[in-house]
Amino acid sequence: NAGVMQNPRHLVRRRGQEARLRCSPMKGHSHVYWYRQLPEEGLKFMVYLQKENIIDESGMPKERFSAEFPKEGPSILRIQQVVRGDSAAYFCASSPGRPETQYFGPGTRLLVL
Amino acid sequence: QKEVEQDPGPLSVPEGAIVSLNCTYSNSAFQYFMWYRQYSRKGPELLMYTYSSGNKEDGRFTAQVDKSSKYISLFIRDSQPSDSATYLCAMRLDAGNNRKLIWGLGTSLAVNP
Numbered sequence: 072n073a074g075v076m077q078n079p080r081h082l083v084r085r086r087g088q089e090a091r092l093r094c095s096p097m098k099g100h101s102h103v104y105w106y107r108q109l110p111e112e113g114l115k116f117m118v119y120l121q122k123e124n125i126i127d128e129s130g131m132p133k134e135r136f137s138a139e140f141p142k143e144g145p146s147i148l149r150i151q152q153v154v155r156g157d158s159a160a161y162f163c164a165s166s167p168g169r170p171e172t173q174y175f176g177p178g179t180r181l182l183v184l
Numbered sequence: 185q186k187e188v189e190q191d192p193g194p195l196s197v198p199e200g201a202i203v204s205l206n207c208t209y210s211n212s213a214f215q216y217f218m219w220y221r222q223y224s225r226k227g228p229e230l231l232m233y234t235y236s237s238g239n240k241e242d243g244r245f246t247a248q249v250d251k252s253s254k255y256i257s258l259f260i261r262d263s264q265p266s267d268s269a270t271y272l273c274a275m276r277l278d279a280g281n282n283r284k285l286i287w288g289l290g291t292s293l294a295v296n297p
Contacts, residue, residue, distance in 0.1 A: 075227070104283075113289040114228070114272065127284060162227050170276060170283035171216050171235075175227030 073098070075165050075176035076145075083182045090150040090157070092179045096165030103146045104173060105131075105138060108160045119170075120146060153183045187211055190273055190288030199297050203260040207273035207288045210254065214286075215278035217249050219258045222270045222290065231258070231271075235278075263295045 076095040084090050096103050105117040116130040120140035131138065135153075140146040150157055160180050164173035190207045197203055205219075215236055220228035234240045237251045246259040256275075260267055270290040276283065 102283075104285075114274075114285075114287040116284045116286075119283055127282075129284070164227075170285065171218055171233040172230060173285070174230065175220075177227050178225075 075163060075174055077163055077176035077179050079179060080177060081180050081182070083184065084153050085184050086154055087152050090153050090181055090183075092148040092150075092161050092163075092181070094146040094148070094163035094165075094176060096146070096163075097167075097174055100165035100167050100174070102166040102168065102170070103140050104164045104166070104170075105146075105148050106162045106164065108162060108178070114162070117148070150181075153181075155183050157181060158183045185210060187286050188273065188275060188288045190291055192289055192291060194292040194294060196294045196296060197263055199263060199265060199295055201263050201295070203263050203267070203293060203295075205258040205260075205271050205273075205291050205293070207256050207275075208254055209256075209275060209286075211277075211286075212251070212254060213277050213279075214275040216276045217247070217256050218274040218285065219245075219247055220272040220274060221267075222272060224269075228272055265295050265297050267295050268293060 103120045106114045108114045118131045118138045119127040135151045137149045160178045162178045164175045166173045188209045218233040219231045222228040237249045240247045244261045248257045272290045273288040274285040
């Protein structure tokens with residue numbers, strides 16, 4: 072059973088461009104979480120999705136950020152008009168149900184120039 | 185005051201030592217307590233979780249929760265160089281659809297051969 076897959080692993084964008092991060096959960100997992108990690112701030116919850124539904128987006132900035140988890144295909148975290156402050160490691164995690172058992176992907180490291 | 189406090193370390197111990205890692209928290213309503221290990225440039229890996237108070241053991245790892253003191257611990261027996269990583273605590277409420285995990289900043293551990 073393959074683990075959580077994230078791509079790309081590294082992404083470089085210039086200010087104002089769009090960043091699109093993908094997450095394929097583990098087989099059989101229908102719950103996906105996105106986190107952002109900065110050295111000084113630790114892991115911060117962004118959004119929790121189930122197939123085709125956003126359940127909790129309380130940690131996601133209201134502007135420029137969006138997430139989806141379609142019926143088919145990976146979950147996508149989209150950041151529009153990136154700014155330097157968006158530079159961070161973005162992790163997704165999947166769970167078969169209980170949020171205590173979240174399995175993390177390797178992360179996407181976003182660098183905004 | 186952060187909801188979850190964790191000493192960032194670094195903590196350096198000789199191989200074979202018993203390691204004690206700790207977190208304190210402010211929200212007495214937290215019911216689920218998790219410990220994750222994160223190697224450099226990798227995603228967090230779930231070690232174990234406990235519900236409410238008590239101890240849980242898994243191999244060389246023991247997790248303890250003291251809800252009266254709002255204090256959780258992770259003990260590592262017979263520590264190995266491969267245990268060198270950052271250890272993150274996380275916790276959450278037991279409330280309906282609230283699946284958000286609140287994270288400590290992590291403690292960096294180095295086990296020296």
